Every structure is written in structure tokens, then in C-alpha cells.
Amino acid sequence: MVDADPRIDAAHAMPMAELVDRLQIAGLVRTSGELVGPCPSCGGKDRFGINLQKQIFNCRVCGAKGDQIALVQLALGMDFPAALEWLVGPRQELTPAQLAEQRRKREAAERRRHEAEEKARARTIRAARKIWFSTQPAEGTQVREYLTLRGITRERLPVLPPSIRFDPEARYMIPVSGTRDEWQTLHVGPAMVAAVVDPSGRVTAVHRTWLDLSQPKGKVILPDPHKDGELLPAKKVLGSKKGGAIRLASDRDARIMVMGEGLETTFSALVAHPYLEPASYWCGVDLGNMAGRRKLGPGLKYAGIPDMDDDRAWVPPESVRRLVFIQDGDSDPRLTRAKLEAGLRRAMMRRPGLSAAIAYPGEGKDLNDILMGDDHG
Ligand SMILES: [Zn+2]
Structure with missing residues (x-):
């Protein structure tokens, strides 16, 4: 066992947004939960992103990615030990009391970050409700x-x-x-x-x-x-939107639930209604929301394994006995399928006895295309 350097934890407790200021990384703009802009290493306009929730960064072009320490390495061209020292100072042998103090600080920082996130979430929900209640x-x-x-x-x-x-x-x-x-x-x-x-x-x-x-x-x-x-x-x-859905048709007695990613797809399924019994038609807003968090890592990209620790992920109401996800035509059908499978597997684990299926209208097509084809064909 390698004795883990406690400074790594201290580095992870540093908010990425503050680190961006300290490193003077210019040109990043905030878009829903992310800072996006030019890569400090390879430039460009918007290839580089920092996920403020996960506190990691990623560049789509040069592939640079990682945590706070990796960001210092990228921005300042340092190796790992130098970056760690730049962030949190030289390694010292810490007494148990100092280690406990460090842990306390780390937990306090984590709590503050979580509170700030919850506040931001509450603020956007209020803004959304204000818009909703002023519509016609x-x-x-x-x-x-x-x-x-x-x-x-x-x-x-x-x-x-x-x-x-x-x-x-x-x-x-x-x-x-x-x-x-x-x-x-x-x-x-x-x-x-x-x-x-x-x-x-x-x-x-x-x-x-x-x-x-x-x-x-x-x-x-x-x-x-x-x-x-x-x-x-x-x-x-x-x-x-996390864990939510747009309920286009919600039948209390329905044991079948059909969910599409887009509104038009879900509407198309609703008007087609291929069942002899009542069904609910809900729109899942986007694939990520239907999938919930997935287990990722080597060889898992297309495995479709749900991360069951994601306790805010969407699952159907308990009355649902059969859940059907509609797969839209997509640039990467394999990845789409993996995400849908993750969502269905989560639902089956959370709702014992539930059966699940994917309805796939065909490559490059979605249900709305087929509906439009009926009209014009
Ligand atoms: Zn880059």
C-alpha cells in the first residue's frame, strides 16, 4: 500500500471556479453547470469545459482531462509533484491533530459547495415556475x-x-x-x-x-x-429536470408507460397508441435524464449499467408494470442504446416485476418521421 499524500485530498477540496481565477485561465463562460471556453493547452473557442458539479475538466480536442492537480499541470506545464506543491504547498509530516483539522476543512468545503449548488438549483426552479405560471x-x-x-x-x-x-x-x-x-x-x-x-x-x-x-x-x-x-x-x-418528466398523457390506471426523449416523438407515440389498454405517455426531456448516472470506466461505455447510487435518477411510478423507451434515430445508436438500457435496468431494479423494452423505429429515423411519412407518403 502506498501511503496516500493527504495533500491530494486538500487539492480536491479546492473549488475549480476559484482555481480558474488563480490560474488566470481566460475566456471561460458559464453554461448550465459548466465553464466552457478555449483550452489552456490547445486553444480553440469552446472545446474545453469544466464540470462544476463533478469538479473535473475535459478538452474535446487534445483530450486533456482530470482534477484540480491535472488542471494546474495543464495550465502551467508542471509535472504532478510540482503542481501539487503549487496548489497546497510542500509535503509535511502531519500530526493526527493536523490531519483531523485538514479533514474537517475538507468536509466544510464540500458542504459549502453542496449548499451553493442547492441554492443555485432552487433559484433556477423558481425562475422556471415563474415562466410556467405566466404562460397561456x-x-x-x-x-x-x-x-x-x-x-x-x-x-x-x-x-x-x-x-x-x-x-x-x-x-x-x-x-x-x-x-x-x-x-x-x-x-x-x-x-x-x-x-x-x-x-x-x-x-x-x-x-x-x-x-x-x-x-x-x-x-x-x-x-x-x-x-x-x-x-x-x-x-x-x-x-x-433531473428525475422529472413532461407528462403528455397520464392515466392513473395505466400499467403501461411509454417514454420518448423528445416532445414530438412522445406525441407521435401518444397519437399512434398501439395498445389495447390505457397507457401513459411521458417525455423524458433528454437521454441523460432517462439514463440517470451510468457506471463508466474501461469497457463500460456501451455496457448500459446504471449507477444505483444516483438517487435522483428518474424511475417510473409504482403502478407501472411495463416501461417502453423509444429510441430516436441518432448519430451514435450504440451509445443511445446503452443509455436507454441503463435507465430501463435501473427501473427494473427499483420496481421489481416491471418488464421493459426499447422501441426502435430504425436508423436515422424517429417516430415523428414515420408519422410525417404517413401523411405525405
Ligand atoms: Zn486542449
Whole structure:
């Protein structure tokens, strides 16, 4: 056994955001839980990211990644011992009392970080609820026209679910370039707003799709002001989606639950309703939320093993006996499948007796494509 250097723990207790200032790493902007910008080693614009929750960094291009010590190594070109010493000073033989004091400090720092995260989470939930409770019913608005454009016609869906509403003047915000916590309005316009609710039914996030009915797919086209020739997504989620879902159809007696990643896919499944008994149709918001945390490591990328320590991960209500995830056409079907499998396996472990399946419309296709094909084919 190697005697672990207690300074490594001390280094891990240092908040990454503070370290960025101390290292004077410039140009990082805050986007949901991350600092993103140029890599201190290989440059670029946005290839480098620091995950503030996991307190690790990663560069998509040069592959640099790691913890606080690795960041010092990367930014200052030091080896491990030098970086550790730069961070926390030279190694000393510590007395048990000093070690205990160090542990106390580390735990206090961890607690402060956790509290700050919870505060930030509560703040975004409040912002999301404020938006949700100022929206209008979707019927008779552009939301109806948008869904019709996507093949979800009035004939197929006579009544819109109350989890979908309309905001005629939704603000699309982006971070101010070169800052970490300042935001600016890029676009104001009509949006379909969907409520993401937690297991108790409380709204914790809003999922917004900005609309432009003159576009073929009905969604707004937003050029990215920071990246020439690239577009920003027309959809955004504000708030805390973790463990939540958008309940498009929720039948208390339903033993079958169908979940898609996107709203249009889930709507398409809802109007197709291929079952003889009632089913609930929930949208899982994104793959990561459907998967929950996965066990990762050598050889595990495609294994689809859920990390059962993730106690906020989504699981279906206890009344559900059969859970079906819809797999969208995707650039990396293997990874998509691994994520869906992780989510289904978690659900089966948490809900003994549950059966699970993946519905896969085919490579490069999703259910909404098929629905649209029915219309035009
Ligand atoms: Zn790099």
C-alpha cells in the first residue's frame, strides 16, 4: 500500500471556479453547470469545459482531462509533484491533530459547495415556475399550428394536454461572451412551453421550443452569434429536470408507460397508441435524464449499467408494470442504446416485476418521421 499524500485530498477540496481565477485561465463562460471556453493547452473557442458539479475538466480536442492537480499541470506545464506543491504547498509530516483539522476543512468545503449548488438549483426552479405560471393555454395558439405542422393534427389529438402551454414572448437568453454569470437576450418570440414535473407532480423546469411557423419544421432558426455558420438549438430547458418528466398523457390506471426523449416523438407515440389498454405517455426531456448516472470506466461505455447510487435518477411510478423507451434515430445508436438500457435496468431494479423494452423505429429515423411519412407518403 502506498501511503496516500493527504495533500491530494486538500487539492480536491479546492473549488475549480476559484482555481480558474488563480490560474488566470481566460475566456471561460458559464453554461448550465459548466465553464466552457478555449483550452489552456490547445486553444480553440469552446472545446474545453469544466464540470462544476463533478469538479473535473475535459478538452474535446487534445483530450486533456482530470482534477484540480491535472488542471494546474495543464495550465502551467508542471509535472504532478510540482503542481501539487503549487496548489497546497510542500509535503509535511502531519500530526493526527493536523490531519483531523485538514479533514474537517475538507468536509466544510464540500458542504459549502453542496449548499451553493442547492441554492443555485432552487433559484433556477423558481425562475422556471415563474415562466410556467405566466404562460397561456396552448389551444388556439401557434402551439396548435406547430403540432399540426409536425403531424400531430387536431384529428389525431383533439385535446392538448395541460402540460403544454404557450408563451407569446419567450426570452431566449445566452451568456454574455467572456463572462461567467451574465446573460443577454438573443431573441424574444412565441414558444411552446412544456412543464417538467418531479415525481410529486411539482413543476421544477420548463422546456421551451421557440417557434417560427414560416420554417419547414416550425422552429425558429437562430444563428449562433459566437460561432460563424452554426445554429443554436431552438429548444432549451430552464430549471432542474433531473428525475422529472413532461407528462403528455397520464392515466392513473395505466400499467403501461411509454417514454420518448423528445416532445414530438412522445406525441407521435401518444397519437399512434398501439395498445389495447390505457397507457401513459411521458417525455423524458433528454437521454441523460432517462439514463440517470451510468457506471463508466474501461469497457463500460456501451455496457448500459446504471449507477444505483444516483438517487435522483428518474424511475417510473409504482403502478407501472411495463416501461417502453423509444429510441430516436441518432448519430451514435450504440451509445443511445446503452443509455436507454441503463435507465430501463435501473427501473427494473427499483420496481421489481416491471418488464421493459426499447422501441426502435430504425436508423436515422424517429417516430415523428414515420408519422410525417404517413401523411405525405
Ligand atoms: Zn486542449
